[in-house]
Each structure stands twice: as C-alpha cells, then as structure tokens.
Amino acid sequence: MAASAMETPASRLLAYHARTAHCAARGEYARGPSRLDWKNQPVAFRRFRAPAGGEAGAVRLVELPFRTPARGRRGWSDTLSARVRDTPHSRLWGEGSTGELAAEVVSIESAACLLINALGLSGRKKSGQSEWSLRCNPSSGNLHPVEAYVLAGNSLLAGCPSAESGRDRDDRGGRDPEFCGHGGRVEGGGEQEMADRDCDRDGYLFHYEPDHHQLCLRASGTLAPGYSIPRDVLLVGLSSIHWREEWKYGERALRYCYLDTGHAVGALRASAALLGWDVRLLPSSSQALSGLLGTDRESDFCESEPEVPLLLLACGARNALARIRCPAGAAVPAWGSEVSWFGAANPLSKQHNTFGLEGPSCASAEVSGECQTCFAGGGGAIPGGGAVRRAAEKEEQEEEHAADGRVPRVYDVIQSRRSALEMVPRQSALPKVQFLEMIEHLSRVEAIGSVPPVHAFFFAHRVSGLNPGIYVLLRSQSGEEPARPDLSPRVAHTWKQVAAPLPFYQLVTGDVRRAAATTACVQSIAGNGTFAVAMVSMQFHETVRRCPHAYRLAHYDAGNVIHGLYLDSTARGYATTGIGCYFDDLVAELLGYDRDQAACLYMGAVGKAVVDDRLTDIPPYDPSADPDV
Numbered sequence: 001m002a003a004s005a006m007e008t009p010a011s012r013l014l015a016y017h018a019r020t021a022h023c024a025a026r027g028e029y030a031r032g033p034s035r036l037d038w039k040n041q042p043v044a045f046r047r048f049r050a051p052a053g054g055e056a057g058a059v060r061l062v063e064l065p066f067r068t069p070a071r072g073r074r075g076w077s078d079t080l081s082a083r084v085r086d087t088p089h090s091r092l093w094g095e096g097s098t099g100e101l102a103a104e105v106v107s108i109e110s111a112a113c114l115l116i117n118a119l120g121l122s123g124r125k126k127s128g129q130s131e132w133s134l135r136c137n138p139s140s141g142n143l144h145p146v147e148a149y150v151l152a153g154n155s156l157l158a159g160c161p162s163a164e165s166g167r168d169r170d171d172r173g174g175r176d177p178e179f180c181g182h183g184g185r186v187e188g189g190g191e192q193e194m195a196d197r198d199c200d201r202d203g204y205l206f207h208y209e210p211d212h213h214q215l216c217l218r219a220s221g222t223l224a225p226g227y228s229i230p231r232d233v234l235l236v237g238l239s240s241i242h243w244r245e246e247w248k249y250g251e252r253a254l255r256y257c258y259l260d261t262g263h264a265v266g267a268l269r270a271s272a273a274l275l276g277w278d279v280r281l282l283p284s285s286s287q288a289l290s291g292l293l294g295t296d297r298e299s300d301f302c303e304s305e306p307e308v309p310l311l312l313l314a315c316g317a318r319n320a321l322a323r324i325r326c327p328a329g330a331a332v333p334a335w336g337s338e339v340s341w342f343g344a345a346n347p348l349s350k351q352h353n354t355f356g357l358e359g360p361s362c363a364s365a366e367v368s369g370e371c372q373t374c375f376a377g378g379g380g381a382i383p384g385g386g387a388v389r390r391a392a393e394k395e396e397q398e399e400e401h402a403a404d405g406r407v408p409r410v411y412d413v414i415q416s417r418r419s420a421l422e423m424v425p426r427q428s429a430l431p432k433v434q435f436l437e438m439i440e441h442l443s444r445v446e447a448i449g450s451v452p453p454v455h456a457f458f459f460a461h462r463v464s465g466l467n468p469g470i471y472v473l474l475r476s477q478s479g480e481e482p483a484r485p486d487l488s489p490r491v492a493h494t495w496k497q498v499a500a501p502l503p504f505y506q507l508v509t510g511d512v513r514r515a516a517a518t519t520a521c522v523q524s525i526a527g528n529g530t531f532a533v534a535m536v537s538m539q540f541h542e543t544v545r546r547c548p549h550a551y552r553l554a555h556y557d558a559g560n561v562i563h564g565l566y567l568d569s570t571a572r573g574y575a576t577t578g579i580g581c582y583f584d585d586l587v588a589e590l591l592g593y594d595r596d597q598a599a600c601l602y603m604g605a606v607g608k609a610v611v612d613d614r615l616t617d618i619p620p621y622d623p624s625a626d627p628d629v
Helices: 009-019 078-086 089-093 108-118 242-274 286-293 360-367 391-403 410-416 432-443 513-519 540-546 549-571 584-591
Strands: 060-063 121-127 130-135 146-152 168-170 202-209 214-223 233-240 278-282 308-316 335-341 455-460 469-473 504-509 531-538 575-579 598-607 616-618
Touching: 009 242, 009 540, 009 549, 078 108, 078 410, 089 242, 089 410, 089 549, 108 146, 108 233, 108 242, 108 410, 121 410, 146 242, 233 242, 233 286, 242 278, 242 308, 242 410, 242 549, 242 598, 286 308, 410 549, 432 455, 432 469, 432 504, 432 549, 455 513, 513 584, 531 540, 531 549, 531 584, 540 549, 540 598, 549 575, 549 598, 584 598
Parallel strands: none
Antiparallel strands: 060 168, 060 214, 121 130, 121 616, 146 202, 146 233, 202 214, 214 335, 233 308, 278 308, 455 469, 455 531, 469 504, 531 598, 575 598
C-alpha cells in the first residue's frame, strides 16, 4: 500500500511537528526564509471593503464607543466606565470579599469594552521614521495572524448611534439607509420571528478592526431553522491568516498561529471577566465555522492569504450561555437561505515568496472534521481555588497598597502589558510569596477544550526564599485532581511539594540559568530574568493520535496560560515575553524525558525589562483623527 494511503490527520500533524522542531543535537532549525522580504511584509490590519468598480457589496461600518468620549464618539456609561476603571486586578483571579461581579447586559458599549480590552490597541511605538501599533493581545513578531468576528442579534444594534448621526456608515462615508440604530434592517417593518422572546433569529456578522475600534458588517440575514442567538450572548469567532507568520517563520508558522490564538482566548477571558461574563468554547467543525464566518468564500480573499477558521467562543452571563439554540448534533449557528455578504478582503502582500517551503497547509486535514469531546468545556479563566496566603495577610497588603495608590487595576494591567525584549541582568529577586501567588493564579487558568492540559515547568533563577532549580505546576481539567505524569524520567525528580495544597513541586535544585537560555535557542532573556517557564504536553503524541484536534487545542492552552502570566507579572511591575523559538529536544532532555513523552509547545520568561529609551510612546488612538475607510 502506498505510504500516502496510510497517512492520517494525526500522522501528518505529528510529522509536521517533528519536521518543524529546532534540534540542538543536529544543529538544525526548522526551515524558514533566509532573509526577511521587507517589501512584502504583510499589511498590519485586515479590511473588508467594496470591490473596486461597483456599488455591490459596499460594507457598513459601526464605530464603537471608547471609555471616554473621543474622535466624535460618545463614551461608555458612567457606570461601565467606573467599573472598568476601578476593578482591582485581584478580581481577575476570583479574589475579593464582595462576591462575583454582576454581569453586564449585552450592548454596543459592553461589546466595545470586550473587544478593545482584549484585541484592541494598547499603544503605539515610534523610532525615527518608523511607527507601529501594540495590541492588548501579544503576538509573535507583532504579526497578529488572528482575526476576530462578532455574531449577534438585534440586541447589539440597539445601542448603535442613529444612522441620522452619520456614525453608522457605508465604506464611502455616507449614511446607510438599511442599517440603523433601532434594531437592524428597516426594510420589511414587521416584527422578527424569534424562537422565544429572549432570542434572535436574525443574525449580524461583524469583523473587528482594532486599529480604528470599529466593526465592519460582513453579513446579515436569518439563521437557519432551529438556530437562535440569546440576546444576552455575543459569539466571537477567531480565524488565522497563516501567511502573516509564514512570511517570517516559514514552516514553524502554524505553531505560532495556534499560540497566538491561545493568547487571544486569554485576552478575551480577561476582558470578559471585567464584564462579569464567562467565555465558553463551542464545538465546531471547520466546514460549519467557515460557512458561518464566510472564510469559505474564496472569491473574497487573495489566493495566497486565506483565513483558516479556528474556534467559536460564546461570551456572556453564565446562565445565558446555556440558551444558545441549535438543532441536535450541531453547536455552531448556520445561515438560512437569505443572507447577504459584504466586502472583500484587502491583499496583505503583493508577492508571496515561501522559498519552496512546505508550509502550514498541512493543517488542512487537522482542522477538518468535528470532535464534540475535545471541544467540550473550556470555561472562564477563574474557576476558583484556595489562597496561598492567609486572607488577613492579603488584606493587610492590599490596604498598604491602597494607601499609596498602588493597587493594580485590571484595565491598567491590560493596557500596560508589554513584551520584554531584554531582561535586566542580575536583577533583584522576586519575593517568594508573590511568586507562589502567581503560581496559584496560573493553576486557576482553565484548559481550552477537554484535552489533557499542558503542564508548566519553571526554571527558577531569582526567587527569594526558593532554591534555584526546576519546578512543575501540574494542571488538570476543572474539578479534577492534578496527577503526576505516569512516566519514568531519566533524571531523578524529588517531587517535593512547595506549598500544599498547591500542586506545585520541586523537581531538581541547582543553577539552571544557562540551561534555560540554551534551550530557548541560546536567548539570554530566558536566563536573565527571575524565572522562565516551559509549557509541556505530556504524552503528546499519544493524545494527538487519539484525536488530531488535540494538536491545536494544546497549543491554544499553552498560549492561554502564558497570557495569564503576562497579566499577573504586569500587575506586579514585572514583564513577560513569550518565547516560540526553543530547542524541542533540549527541553525534553533537561526535564529528563524523551521528546515523544514530553513535547514543549511554548516558553516564556519573566523579569524586570530593560527600557529602550530610543522608543517614543504614542497613545493608541489619536483623539483628533477620523478613521479612514
């Protein structure tokens, strides 16, 4: 039998993973471009606009409100603005004495809050004549392959500015006669048919444009029979443009796309927590999601820049998420026979030189099909848990911080999160109590989907009161007891529990600064900080063979955890950087496992960042500028 006939989605994915591994033993890196083709660097932001030469397909733009009035737009309500401004960072991790935050209703304001604090701009940098944007969700190489879509019913539109104001407009800047702020399309005039009074059968699909904090109407129509969207739920679909990462990273690009998706999920979870919302992963097949998001409309995209649909998230109050209605056996809403599509995607590069590489297209087999089991679960970021420190000690510290105005707020943390480019050498040690609190917070980050969660192996360098060495945080599905990997490492592990009942164990003691830097493709940043971390999937090959969907879900999970580390370190005055370049074989060897047993999917480093005085900070949104169309 021919070899190709024996291939399965799992075998192709595992072959891809082996082929794209950086291998220290052979002195080889995954294949990529020998130089960067700067003339064809992908455009930073995706647009859907009317095709040239005709009126058909003209898009509608909905400008979202900012927290405070700016660019001719109104601000959020005083209540929402104060909530976002004042919520302490500790509430992100389920701490505090006032119980759960009340859920905000779904509106244009709450949608604006969710999107800008998850996927919007957090700043801009300038160096000489060069200027670039920073976003709330980090991305490898600042390339941002992830695109976001919002599907909602009429409830979202109820708070839109009136068409009479001219702020809802088509792509020529004029008023849109068919799109107003009173609940949807004007034509027809009758009440919409609804599954019940709390759900909508009419759907509106928007593409989010983070640089202008606005929505572009991509499609509108009636959902197929049997489907409806609760009015107090937003559905957020994420897709990936693999070309953005392939331009720089070549064959390894698919890994980065999936890790960035995990960061986006983590960012949405944190932003949703501000609103008192949960975020749930919905089971979906690539075919169903392509049809919903329109990524299967090949004529709307450049041939070399397709968007790959990845996942669909339901955002809203916990009791509302259970009311999404789909026919038996389906979870993703589908369009009915009457649906209108608007606009075509802008080209990102003039030429697409892949240097003869076999790129991320191998993922096509993996993202097809459906798996209800793997995609079940995946709740919010705050499942709860016991505190490492006594409540009295924590309250005393927060009172001390409140006195000098240093209580970190969620909004400030989200907006000030940055990736460190270099760590200060010989920096002061991180207090052990803060380190353990960070570990506990990470233990609360729920896995994405129902595949075995990745474990976090720490290389502790400078933590006062903690011996340098290698430690592990065992993670588990919500409600399950974390268990040690059923593997026999070549290195003797002590398995000494550091702070019971936290599933955090000391494995090996000793100076691991050089080892951490070497495994991270000889990057000093992994050894100069207070600690580094490797996100490792145990029995990875076996898991992927059981279900190919586990490949990307494990990468999502790794990115999601590192995003939590970004936020928690920022709140403490430290910086994090995600590290996608590491020697796969060296990480496994350092931990004492075979590479087939322990697959490193991501690394990160935490410490005091070196400040680059050559860079100038610029506000993310120019208050005087009007968005181009």
